Amino acid sequence: MSNDSTVSVNPKDLETFSYDNVIVRNFAWATIIWGIVGFLVGLIIAIQMFAPAYFPFLDVGISYLSFGRLRPLHTNAVIFAFVGNAIFMGVYYSLPRLAKAPMWSILLSKLHFWGWQLIIVSAAVTFPLGLTQGKEYAELIWPIDVAVAVVWVIFGINMLMTLIKRRERHMYVAIWFYIASWVTVAVLHIVNSLVIPYSLLSSYPIYTGVQDALVQWWYGHNAVAFFLTTPFLGLMYYFLPKAANRPVYSYRLSIIHFWSLIFLYIWAGPHHLLYSSTPDWVQSLGTVFSIMLIAPSWGGMINGLLTLRGVWDKVREDPILKFMVVAITAYGMAVFEGPMLSIKSFNALSHFTDWTIAHVHVGALGWNGMLTFAILYWIIPKMWKTDLYSKKLANLHFWIGFLGILIYAAPLYWAGITQGLMWKQFSPDGFLMYRNFLETVTHLVPMYAIRALGGTLFLTGAIVMLYNLIMTMKRGTFMAEETFKAPAMVSSHNEKVNHRWLEGKPMPFLIASLIVILVGGIFEIVPMQVIKSNVPTITSVKPYTPLELHGRDIYIREGCYLCHSQMIRPFRNETERYGEYSKAGEFVYDTPFQWGSKRTGPDLHRIGGKYPHAWHYQHMYDPQSIAPGSIMPRYPWLLENSLDTSHTSNKIRALMTLNFPYPHGYDNVAYIDVQTQAMEIVEDLKISGIETTYDKEIIALIAYLQRLGTDIKGESKPIFSKP
């Protein structure tokens, strides 16, 4: 092949075409703006983690600004808005140039762009309102999930059709990364988003408990893999050689890197569930594949770094290359740390602590952030046909960004290890050294403050970049399109018939992708039939009462799962602290599961019955009045808001389709039980001197919390009225 470089081309055979830079510019702007928004929200929630300890008056108790609602906004903004737009920017720039063909359809490009921005805006509106699905990085409510799928398909069609129409026969390795990312994200998104809607905006996942946990972390892990990693590797393989003006160190290695990475990545998800109630063999599978992943990941890192061999003097001069070197190094560190954290003995210490947060930020700030900045600094002057406005400012951005990452990560590693050790510490006479969970938290507050400083630096760097890029745009002139000439695709010598449509052959990809989507559709129906839960059942475990269910939905709405786990691991220190370890059979009526992945506060799986109703009432109103020094936000609105019971029967009906054993016709009488149970709690509160009414949200939340983890003790006997 590649005879196009040796065979002479008649000028008449050259086809003229142009690349659309407008779409790249739009995605670049979206990347910058949403990036700054995402970092800013991150900074706000970072401040919320230490501010209550120093300045309690700062917590004004506004529901829309509460940590549990802003945290999904932060994670989703950074992942899907900042990194997402950066991916699209890079793909829309590099793919046409690699394929020597413009993007197939400008209309689809536009639909993709505006559709994606609309999704982001609706996320920014729905999260503060408390509209969430309660599964990490998959919090978007179901109508937005549908929109994501549609826009994703639009992107896929545009990309694949461009490849079919390409003029360059050879598909550069970056393209392979783009395609693999597209296919996998489509499958992940569909499988994890299967829900039963019970209202226009709300739904329950079709999976429950352990099953839901497995699906969620299969998704969660691979979203990191195929949204934050593989597309960016594609970008690295294009923009790094371009910026350094050197060919990639080893093209052969890049191919090996690609195939081994994508074949290994998808099996590692269960490492997020070590020591949980998932089957042991699943956990081991996750660990084994995670360790194996070091090889391809480091192959890619080495390939990236060695590309710069011979031009390290340039790295000293060129801020773009500096950003890239730090990005690739951060990638290398994160993908080494990941497998380490997947080893059970590491995980026993690190899991549920800030170590995880430090780990993901090395990846997000270092790998995704720095590489995105590098690409922006390279692409903007290029499209505006000018030089970067100020190299000095770019260097300044590099240094404060880099320092920002260090100052962000170091205190969190410290905090993670400290807290992990404190949880496990026993006194010589065999008692927990830090029996009061709060002690292990107040210890970390200074680290949280330093972390926010790191975040501030990183955000400042991005604002410096914004200024620098605007000034760059001002001094140059934007080329809306660039015209090129190239001969049509030449067929390879063993292909006799020139039949472009068939032999262009991203066709297999298109067909494969369509099948993926179809299979997604089939999955929507099949799992309901297939999943007859063979999770060990515990006879005393019963479904939630309608009031508890409402309370659970408030728990999800407020994002409690972001700071509290519901998974007591089988360690002595955990059973001492929280009670009996969690059993798989206890979660069969939990949809979505709420195991959590971080313990900023204590585990709540056995909170039921631990404290009186009045304790919870007071604690939700003002945590510090009960636990001085607590950094938990106040939830005063729960005491004011009336419980929305308009969907009670819809909720019950949705769960009955999942075969929850409510009595036949219970959906019609569930509202009676809501009231009865609420009245009991109100009466009990009255005895403690608290006057409230049965229709308040707090009552439902108390009902839920008091039920948690009590079923196996045989204490709770929910009564369901006969219809």
Place this chain on the structure above:
Amino acid sequence: MSVVIILMSASLFVAIVFLVSFLWAVKNEQFDDTYTPSLRILNDENINNVKLKDGVGE
């Protein structure tokens, strides 16, 4: 643990898509040349400057 079957089949499905793509790519000689592609991308902005006069591309 029946959900594992779903996850396995979804994962296997993706893996098979990749495998088929891989086999296609090998057959399509995508990996026969493991050097020039790395050089070609460095030059992709200069395709305008193909030496038209002597009729030789790139």
